[in-house]
Amino acid sequence: MPAEVPRRVIVLLAIACGVAVGNIYFPQAVSPLIAAGLRVSPDDAALVVTAVQLGYAAGIFLLVPLGDRFPHRPLIATLLGAAGLCLLAAGSAPGLPPLVGASVLVGLTTVVAPIVVPMAAGLVGEDRRGAVTGTLLAGSIGGMLLSRALGGAAGEWLGWRAPYLTAAAVAMVIATVLAFTLPATTPPSRQRYPALLAETLRLLRDEPELRRSSFYQATIFAAFTAVWTAVALLLTGPVYGLGGQAVGALAFVNAATMIATPIAGRQIDRRGPDPVNLVCMLGVLGSAAVLAFGGLGGAAGLTALVVGTLLLDVAMQSGMVANQVRIFALRPEVRSRLNTAYMTCAFLGGSAGSWLGTRAHTVFGWPGVCVLVAALSVLALTRHLFRARALAAVPAVGTPAG
Known part of the structure; x- marks a missing residue:
């Protein structure tokens, strides 16, 4: 692969990632509107969020390995077009059960970003x-x-179906653009599909650094999804009494995360992934303390939610960059399968976080969600510190005394 590619190609790929990833996250903002529109409880409506993330985890495991087997351009365009059709079905669902089913299919097919990232890693030099x-x-x-x-915003003005139908149209348009503009690539593998899936499991078994990176992201992403699922219930509940627009506005405030991740990437190129991981884990732990004040309500509570979610978002996303740089350096010829194993673990953690966040909010309120976030960050931090301690002890083995 060439060491340099035009910047416009990277920008186009970044747009494709944004369009695909957006399909996973907008249900977090509209789940209270779904509850009102379909006349179900907010807890039941939150199943839509869990469903799309479970579908995404399944799609990563089942479909992302095809990035090592088929040319990227037709594969990416086909998946994004299929996601558009599934979004159309979700927006037309007559009740909660078919909406949950369609949400699983949306997650299953919108796995463009995990294919694009290893593809791009092969288009540029290591530096x-x-x-x-x-x-x-x-x-x-x-x-x-x-x-x-x-x-x-669209759900508040036009009903909960509007975001799904809009996302369907955007996905189909971008799929058409990608079909004609993505660079041609040669798949690195000729393995059959069952062998590709088996290789993903073998990589998890054989690569300790892949397991470590996957554990980091599963726990931290679980904390992230727990907050963003529960914050919709907090903002639209009795403490604040706001609408679905408030959830979207809170998310939009966190646009600073887009600036932070390229900076984190440059720090990783300079210092390596581990120092960035450590800072990110401490950031998530700190965000739990800040977010705890969000339960107070009023201007002070909203300020805490803004600062806490911003810190959480920056830490989670920067940690993801560190983890992916680490795993892509392991075995370049199987990057899609490495990313498959990693992202499957991450979104299984995210699905669990959505469910746990909803349960924690129902049983213990917003403080329970913050305790959950702190516990998850401590799990990741403990794993990281144990490894650092083990590495520090290695040079002492066999060293002469005196």
């Missing part, structure tokens, strides 16, 4: 990999933020 990964993640963050902000 640019962190910066390019950060740029693509910034595109994903832009899609995440805009989808929640615009989804909440």
